[in-house]
Amino acid sequence: MNVYNPVDVLKPNLYKSIFPYSEIPKVVFNNIQLPMELPENIWITDTTFRDGQQSMSFMTVKQIVKIYDYLHELDNGSGVICQSEFFLYSDKDRKAVEKCRERGYEFPQITSWIRADKRDFKLVKDMKIKETGILMSCSDYHIFHKLNMTRKQAMNKYLSIAESALEYGIIPRCHLEDITRADFFGFVVPLVKNLMGLSKKSGIQVKIRACDTLGVGVPYNGVELPRSVPAIIHGLRYYCNVPSESIEWHGHNDYYGVVTNSTTSWLYGCSSVNTTLFGIGERSGNCPLEAMIMEYAQLKGTTKNMNLKVISDISDYFQREFNYKIPVRTPFVGSEFNVTRAGIHADGLLKNEEIYNSFDTEKVLNRPIIVAVNSYSGLAGIAAWINSYFKLKSDKKIDKNDERVLSIKKWVDEEYKRGRTSNIKNDELKEIVLKYFPNILNDDKTKAIEA
Known part of the structure; x- marks a missing residue:
């Protein structure tokens, strides 16, 4: 067996031109292009x-x-x-x-x-x-x-x-x-x-x-x-x-x-x-x-x-x-990684969730899209929240132009006029939605929400 010796040096090579320590490390280019070779098995x-x-x-x-x-x-x-x-x-x-x-x-x-x-x-x-x-x-x-x-x-x-x-x-x-x-x-x-x-x-x-x-x-x-x-x-x-x-x-x-x-x-x-x-x-x-x-x-x-x-x-x-705190926006695992707050995004989700979701997070990760309702949500955000929370599909979905959604929006607007700064909680929204949509839980698809 051949034995290979290191290049022994009297002083350590610390690459100080790249790692000066008193400054951020440097990136030095030589422009040598190497081929990508993704292995068959990784x-x-x-x-x-x-x-x-x-x-x-x-x-x-x-x-x-x-x-x-x-x-x-x-x-x-x-x-x-x-x-x-x-x-x-x-x-x-x-x-x-x-x-x-x-x-x-x-x-x-x-x-x-x-x-x-x-x-x-x-x-x-x-x-x-x-x-x-x-x-x-x-x-x-x-x-x-x-x-x-x-x-x-x-x-x-x-x-x-x-x-x-x-x-x-x-x-x-x-x-x-x-x-x-x-x-x-x-x-x-x-x-x-x-x-x-x-x-x-x-x-x-x-x-x-x-x-x-x-x-x-x-x-x-x-x-x-x-x-x-x-x-x-x-x-x-x-x-x-x-x-x-x-x-x-x-x-x-x-x-x-x-x-x-x-x-x-x-x-x-x-x-x-x-x-x-x-x-x-x-x-x-x-x-x-x-x-x-x-x-x-x-x-x-x-x-x-x-x-x-x-x-x-x-x-x-x-x-x-472990009481381990995962930042809420951490991709795939944070509690709010697929929560949308922007009204225009909610409007897109209302029309087709693929517009603002790159894969079916509910199917793959058991994490359905969530819409947070706040002062910027608008009618689309409230309608999207209702459809998501109550798992309404196809013809059961609530349209943003439904007059009852407008009534809920007026309630939301009043909350923020009184100085509220936090998102509306799910329990609060559920209560107000049931006020205007008393029969929404009669659909078999939404009865599981009560469990």
């Missing part, structure tokens, strides 16, 4: 119980198992949500793994995470975990200033723990921490080539997780390394000979780019994207799992047999169980 992995859990109150074993059940229900046997990552350090962590393993689910598969330390590796062996993530910090920021090592010393440490994993038949998933500030050709390429050599020698797949630890990755084509997501994925595949199915992207949202960067990694040949539910995680968060399901659906034209309605169940659970 999938999502989850680190809610590892990276995500560090950013919120710790979960109990019961809560972890419940969320794991939800992930299984969401995946629904599709294999799109293929893995979930766990800590192994505490008794609680290990008990949670055991309880989840007892479920016997094929998906998500249970994996673990450790530091590049043989003492940590003993936990993996003892738990009989089939695959583990191994932290391999690869930027000089980490090698010189955190580990206090040279590049060669760091590489030898990483390769040693990877060899230990392979000796026991455990798949090592090598987490190349801070790859978007690392010397790609001076350290990343020789490290990964050596790892691929170990993979070939052992006959066991070695996985590479490219970690955009500070979220500084850039999705545009023609950007210089180390920030270029296309160049990183392209480089891992063509300079290091890592197959697409062995590459995983792990991003953070420090610059609002986590979803775009994750999708870009898919587009340039990475098969796997690492996520957390609702993007919980360090600093500004990880990549939201629910966002990548939507990206998957758009890129592949299918959701396979995933049950996307479970997304709403998980959202309700997090808010109820």
Whole structure:
């Protein structure tokens, strides 16, 4: 097996022309255009119980198992949500793994995470975990200033723990921490080539997780390394000979780019994207799992047999169980992500909901369109609210020109003339609607509202 040495340097390469620290990082272009190569098979992995859990109150074993059940229900046997990552350090962590393993689910598969330390590796062996993530910090920021090592010393440490994993038949998933500030050709390429050599020698797949630890990755084509997501994925595949199915992207949202960067990694040949539910995680968060399901659906034209309605169940659970506050306008999971307040939008929804809704949110997510009634809603907004709340279809729908709608609007206008600033609540509207439409609940389609 060929051994590749890093370009050892006396002083760390911190790319100060790109990351001056006293200023916002720079984007440097080289205009090299790389081809998009979306793999035939792409999938999502989850680190809610590892990276995500560090950013919120710790979960109990019961809560972890419940969320794991939800992930299984969401995946629904599709294999799109293929893995979930766990800590192994505490008794609680290990008990949670055991309880989840007892479920016997094929998906998500249970994996673990450790530091590049043989003492940590003993936990993996003892738990009989089939695959583990191994932290391999690869930027000089980490090698010189955190580990206090040279590049060669760091590489030898990483390769040693990877060899230990392979000796026991455990798949090592090598987490190349801070790859978007690392010397790609001076350290990343020789490290990964050596790892691929170990993979070939052992006959066991070695996985590479490219970690955009500070979220500084850039999705545009023609950007210089180390920030270029296309160049990183392209480089891992063509300079290091890592197959697409062995590459995983792990991003953070420090610059609002986590979803775009994750999708870009898919587009340039990475098969796997690492996520957390609702993007919980360090600093500004990880990549939201629910966002990548939507990206998957758009890129592949299918959701396979995933049950996307479970997304709403998980959202309700997090808010109820952990008192976790999801911003109300968060796409797909916020309580008001498909609420319209503008009168002109409500008028469009009244005519055809596809005008202002890009997919059937009620069918797919169990989240019907909602119209909030306020001083700007107008007749159309009130009529749209009635039709939505009482689930009136086709010929049963109330028209905005109905005189009774005008009477309700007069009541709404009076509320705001008296100084009201908040939206009209559903219970208030229901009461006033029943005053003017006393028979509206007689329709079989609306009786369920009373339940």
